[in-house]
Amino acid sequence: MSDLLDKWWCSEHNCPMIDVGGDCYACLFDYVNERVGMRRVTDVVNDADRARLIFENGVELPLICPCCDKAIHATGGESLLKEVNGFRLETLEYAHGESQDKKKRYGLLLLGFTKNRKKKEIEVSLESAKQMTDERAMHDEEG
Ligand SMILES: [Zn+2]
Numbered sequence: 001m002s003d004l005l006d007k008w009w010c011s012e013h014n015c016p017m018i019d020v021g022g023d024c025y026a027c028l029f030d031y032v033n034e035r036v037g038m039r040r041v042t043d044v045v046n047d048a049d050r051a052r053l054i055f056e057n058g059v060e061l062p063l064i065c066p067c068c069d070k071a072i073h074a075t076g077g078e079s080l081l082k083e084v085n086g087f088r089l090e091t092l093e094y095a096h097g098e099s100q101d102k103k104k105r106y107g108l109l110l111l112g113f114t115k116n117r118k119k120k121e122i123e124v125s126l127e128s129a130k131q132m133t134d135e136r137a138m139h140d141e142e143g
Pocket residue numbers: 010011012013014015027028029030
């Protein structure tokens with residue numbers, strides 16, 4: 001395989017590599033898992049412009065719609081919070097969605113949350129992963 005393909009695709013997890021700035025590319029799954037894998041959701045903030053999940057370690061993951069890369073105007077942050085509060089991010093999946101008129105296909109990240117035996121899945125754009133805040137960066141600010 002060419003280097004170019006390796007740059008865009010992680011053959012280990014069969015998921016894309018994402019551009020994380022500074023000419024750096026990271027495996028989508030590794031990138032998300034490092035920050036919020038197996039972490040619990042403790043809050044959902046629903047600002048006017050964007051909703052985001054807050055994890056127990058302080059990392060924020062913006063909820064961005066995979067079809068249009070705009071903020072997911074959750075059906076009210078409160079109902080979403082009730083649905084995922086206390087849930088742990090256990091699985092990641094890379095999938096494809098299709099716009100309603102079937103003209104556009106797009107990649108999406110499927111976040112699989114579980115709590116006891118209950119499951120909840122949220123589809124987000126890869127932008128959500130890229131725009132996650134970094135736990136370590138936040139600790140630097142505090143220190
Ligand atoms: Zn990978």
